Amino acid sequence: MALVIALASCGKMGELKPEYFTTTPQVLEAVGGKVPVTINGKFPEKYLKKNAVVEVTPVLKWNGGEVKGQPATFQGEKVEGNDQTISYKAGGNYTMKASFDYVPEMAKSELYLEFKAKVGKKEVNIPSIKIADGVISTSELLGKTVGSANPADAEDAFQRIIKQAKEAKIMFLIQQANLRASELKSNEIQDFNQTVVDVYADQKGKKINNIEISAYASPDGGVKLNTGLAENREGNTANYVNKELKKGKVEATVDSKYTAQDWEGFQELVSKSNIQDKDLILRVLSMYQDPEQREAEIKNISSVYKTLADEILPQLRRSRLTLNYDLIGKSDEEIMQFVDSDPKQLNVEELLYAGTLTNDRAKREKIYTLTVEQFPNDYRAYNNLGEIAYRNGDVAKAESFVNKAAKINASAPEVNMNLGLIALAKGDKAAAETYLGKASGAKELNEALGNLYVAQGQYERAVNAFGDTKTNSAALAQILAKDYNKAKNTLSGIQNPDAYTDYLMAVLGARTNNSSMVTNSLASAIKKEPALAKYAANDIEFSKYAISSIIK
Numbered sequence: 001m002a003l004v005i006a007l008a009s010c011g012k013m014g015e016l017k018p019e020y021f022t023t024t025p026q027v028l029e030a031v032g033g034k035v036p037v038t039i040n041g042k043f044p045e046k047y048l049k050k051n052a053v054v055e056v057t058p059v060l061k062w063n064g065g066e067v068k069g070q071p072a073t074f075q076g077e078k079v080e081g082n083d084q085t086i087s088y089k090a091g092g093n094y095t096m097k098a099s100f101d102y103v104p105e106m107a108k109s110e111l112y113l114e115f116k117a118k119v120g121k122k123e124v125n126i127p128s129i130k131i132a133d134g135v136i137s138t139s140e141l142l143g144k145t146v147g148s149a150n151p152a153d154a155e156d157a158f159q160r161i162i163k164q165a166k167e168a169k170i171m172f173l174i175q176q177a178n179l180r181a182s183e184l185k186s187n188e189i190q191d192f193n194q195t196v197v198d199v200y201a202d203q204k205g206k207k208i209n210n211i212e213i214s215a216y217a218s219p220d221g222g223v224k225l226n227t228g229l230a231e232n233r234e235g236n237t238a239n240y241v242n243k244e245l246k247k248g249k250v251e252a253t254v255d256s257k258y259t260a261q262d263w264e265g266f267q268e269l270v271s272k273s274n275i276q277d278k279d280l281i282l283r284v285l286s287m288y289q290d291p292e293q294r295e296a297e298i299k300n301i302s303s304v305y306k307t308l309a310d311e312i313l314p315q316l317r318r319s320r321l322t323l324n325y326d327l328i329g330k331s332d333e334e335i336m337q338f339v340d341s342d343p344k345q346l347n348v349e350e351l352l353y354a355g356t357l358t359n360d361r362a363k364r365e366k367i368y369t370l371t372v373e374q375f376p377n378d379y380r381a382y383n384n385l386g387e388i389a390y391r392n393g394d395v396a397k398a399e400s401f402v403n404k405a406a407k408i409n410a411s412a413p414e415v416n417m418n419l420g421l422i423a424l425a426k427g428d429k430a431a432a433e434t435y436l437g438k439a440s441g442a443k444e445l446n447e448a449l450g451n452l453y454v455a456q457g458q459y460e461r462a463v464n465a466f467g468d469t470k471t472n473s474a475a476l477a478q479i480l481a482k483d484y485n486k487a488k489n490t491l492s493g494i495q496n497p498d499a500y501t502d503y504l505m506a507v508l509g510a511r512t513n514n515s516s517m518v519t520n521s522l523a524s525a526i527k528k529e530p531a532l533a534k535y536a537a538n539d540i541e542f543s544k545y546a547i548s549s550i551i552k
Contacts, residue, residue: 013052013117013124021131027540028060028111028134030102032457033429035060035135037111039096043074048086050076054126055116058098060134062109069098106135108538136540138507139480142454144500145472146424149451151387151398152414152442154380154405156352159329164206166323168192170237174317175221177232179240192321197248199325209324211245213237213256218316219266220309223291230258237319261291262316269312277304332357339367348375352384361388379408383415390418395425413441417448424448429455450477472500479504484512499529503536510541518545526550 024038039058048054053076058069073083074094086092100106110133115126168188170179183189199206215234217226238256245252267285270278281304284297299305330338330346335354338345346354351371355364365388371381386401402418409415420435432452439445446465451473453462462477463486470493478487491497491505502525509517522542526533533551536542 013047013049013054013119013126015127016129018129018131021129023111023132026132027136028109028132029136030106030139032139032455033102034457035100035102035106037069037098037132039098039113039131040093041096042093043086043091045091046088047091048074048076048088049119050078050088052076052117052119052124053079053081053083056096057114057116058096059112059114059128060100060106060109061112062105065103065105067100068114069100070096072096102135102137102140104137104140107137107540109134133540133543138476138539138541139454139457141476141500141504142451142473143425143427145476145504146421146451146455147390147393147395148472148498148500149421150444150447150471151390151421152383152417152439152444152448153356153387154352154383154412154414156349156356156380158349158353160331161329162327164325164327166192166195166325168321170240170319170321171314172233172317172319174218174314175225175229177229177236179236184240189321192323193244193248196245196250196252196323199323200248200250200252205328207326207328208250208252209326210253210255211241212322212324213241213254213319214322215256215258215319216262216265216316217258217260218313219261219263219291219295220313222295223260227260230260233319234258237321241321263291263294265316266312269315270308273312275304275307275311277301281308339370343370344374348378348381351375352380355384361392364388377408379405379412379415382408383412383418386418390421390425395422398422411438413439413445417442417445421448421451424451424455447471447474450474453477454480470494472498472504475501475504475508479508479511482511484508499525499532502528503532506536507539507541510545515545518542519547519550522547523550 024040028035028037037058041056053073055071055073057071060067060069072094074086075081075083077085077088079085084094086094110130112128112130114128117124117126168191170183170189173180196208196211199208213234215230215237217230217233219226221229234256238254241254245254263285267282270281280301281298284294288294288297298308330350335346335350336357339351339354343351348371351367351374355367355371358364365385368381368385368388371378372385375381382401382405386398386405389398389401398418399422402415402422405412405415406419416435417439420432420439423429423432423435429452432455436445436448436452439448442448446467447469450462450465450469453459453465454473454477459477459481463481463483466474466477470490472494475487475490475494478484478490487504487508491501491508494501502521506518506521506525509515509521522536526536536547537551
């Protein structure tokens with residue numbers, strides 16, 4: 001909305017008439033910590049004398065203080081100068097912009113224009129005139145709503161069930177499938193068998209899933225021969241494993257399979273070797289898919305075939321045994337019992353995990369305190385103590401803990417995100433932007449960025465960043481972006497509404513002409529936090545509503 005300043009002719013540039021004054025915005029509003037205003041003016045015909053100079057200064061005034069904006073100067077047609085020249089006969093239009101640093105006292109203020117005028121060398125008095133009211137300071141509620149934003153937890157890496165695998169190999173002679181005693185008595189096979197027995201015996205801490213047998217034949221010798229050979233190796237190995245299980249009184253599933261010609265294993269061994277013409281052999285494998293043709297082409301490379309037969313192919317004549325089992329960690333109940341009785345029995349991941357098993361902040365604080373005592377070089381517990389302090393409204397304590405986390409791991413996304421939230425809570429937007437720029441990967445980052453964008457006055461961007469987050473700050477962004485339906489939905493969906501949830505609902509009621517929403521929500525807000533009565537008394541959002549009985 002344009003501001004049209006009509007400088008009414010009254011004698012020699014006398015009193016101005018206020019009825020043509022407007023502002024953009026009509027009522028001043030704090031945006032990103034500033035109070036911006038655009039002033040469009042018009043000098044009427046035959047007002048500004050040809051030898052006159054007028055300096056116009058916007059001044060925002062409140063009880064006990066004022067602040068002046070940048071003045072603009074206009075000159076008549078006969079004045080030699082560099083200011084905008086206004087025609088005496090036709091008059092003229094002009095635009096001024098001003099921006100004031102917001103302070104809370106501006107919540108109840110008025111915008112004036114003050115004038116200094118000369119006609120020739122003679123000073124002329126033009127009385128100051130009020131042109132707007134101010135200041136809608138709803139955006140400044142971020143200083144309160146950011147305190148209910150969700151800080152970032154540093155997560156544990158606890159796994160109750162950890163997959164494990166134990167492997168062993170039984171090697172075979174060329175074109176043979178019998179199990180040699182030397183192989184079965186090897187340390188590798190004996191260790192495998194003992195592991196199977198031990199894992200089965202520890203049924204509380206371990207669980208066998210299965211034993212896999214994969215039997216192979218090397219690619220030389222033809223498909224028909226190798227198919228029977230690999231199949232026999234599989235069968236003989238499976239019989240051996242089942243006998244060992246029976247002997248050890250172990251119940252386990254045995255899954256077996258065979259591969260007639262292990263071209264994949266052959267390619268892997270050749271790739272890792274230093275044999276002559278290695279690249280040529282690999283090229284043959286890529287060019288031909290038929291196994292008979294592959295074998296023939298490789299045998300034609302006579303310079304290396306003996307090396308292949310001596311060094312590579314014997315490694316492929318094998319059965320691979322794999323014991324697949326789970327390591328089973330402590331139950332939730334056991335972990336919490338150790339927290340109370342003997343926390344030194346818990347490792348760092350178990351302690352951090354314990355902190356996720358309760359919503360009691362005092363209990364969580366105790367757990368993370370134990371964690372930093374036992375594992376002082378792990379940043380995560382310090383970060384999480386900071387997270388708890390932030391949720392408790394103790395920004396200084398939160399900053400102390402998160403700074404300790406940063407000394408250990410300054411690049412951790414959750415640490416930087418929390419430092420960004422803390423900076424916002426302290427009103428330091430520049431620091432917040434720097435920290436949040438280093439917080440990529442933090443789960444709560446979009447919410448934190450939404451708070452930053454509100455602080456910067458980027459309301460649409462804030463709404464997009466918040467997405468479907470149900471917090472006071474998200475609702476604030478939606479109100480400021482004039483998405484009132486979404487704001488109401490957000491406020492209604494907040495799990496633990498506080499005084500500022502109710503206050504924002506009252507503001508929403510005022511903006512949507514819902515007087516009962518204003519009075520009911522404002523009463524609820526003040527009941528929860530009586531100091532809001534004084535704040536509401538100066539809040540221009542409620543200027544059209546009778547709230548005196550609520551705020552008394």
